[in-house]
Amino acid sequence: MTEIQLKTRIGLSIVISHFSILLLVVVLFLFGGFIFEEMTTTIALIIPMFGIYTSAIIKHIIANRKILQTDSEMVTKDYIFISFMIPSIFIIFIISIVILKAFNIGFTSFEQFKTMLAIGETMFGAYFGIVLSSMFNINTEVEKANNKK
Numbered sequence: 001m002t003e004i005q006l007k008t009r010i011g012l013s014i015v016i017s018h019f020s021i022l023l024l025v026v027v028l029f030l031f032g033g034f035i036f037e038e039m040t041t042t043i044a045l046i047i048p049m050f051g052i053y054t055s056a057i058i059k060h061i062i063a064n065r066k067i068l069q070t071d072s073e074m075v076t077k078d079y080i081f082i083s084f085m086i087p088s089i090f091i092i093f094i095i096s097i098v099i100l101k102a103f104n105i106g107f108t109s110f111e112q113f114k115t116m117l118a119i120g121e122t123m124f125g126a127y128f129g130i131v132l133s134s135m136f137n138i139n140t141e142v143e144k145a146n147n148k149k
Contacts, residue, residue, distance in 0.1 A: 002072035018050040033102025090124040
């Protein structure tokens with residue numbers, strides 16, 4: 001697989017996953033899995049988890065909308081594996097705990113759920129960022145966000 005193909009596949013899967021998780025939270029709210037305050041808090045916690053990554057990916061896709069690069073270098077199987085594995089585990093983790101909370105399985109309070117979201121973001125965030133920053137200009141996005149604070 002070439003680097004461009006990998007970027008495209010990973011990038012689109014992250015963007016689709018981001019919006020799908022947000023949609024999942026809203027759907028679970030509509031079916032009674034969350035009360036309104038829990039839904040809005042969950043969305044407010046999830047958006048920043050993916051926000052910098054999603055915006056960097058979308059900026060990359062837009063910036064390269066007209067460039068046809070057919071001479072992209074091949075990437076190693078290890079890099080491909082890690083590039084798919086870490087984001088996939090992170091996304092599965094987020095989806096799993098959202099569904100578990102919606103059905104009140106494993107969490108006795110919304111505070112426990114929020115803590116688990118924070119732990120998950122901390123646990124996977126660094127690795128997720130390393131993988132995606134190697135493909136997209138995410139470090140500059142993080143620096144911009146930190147400078148605004």
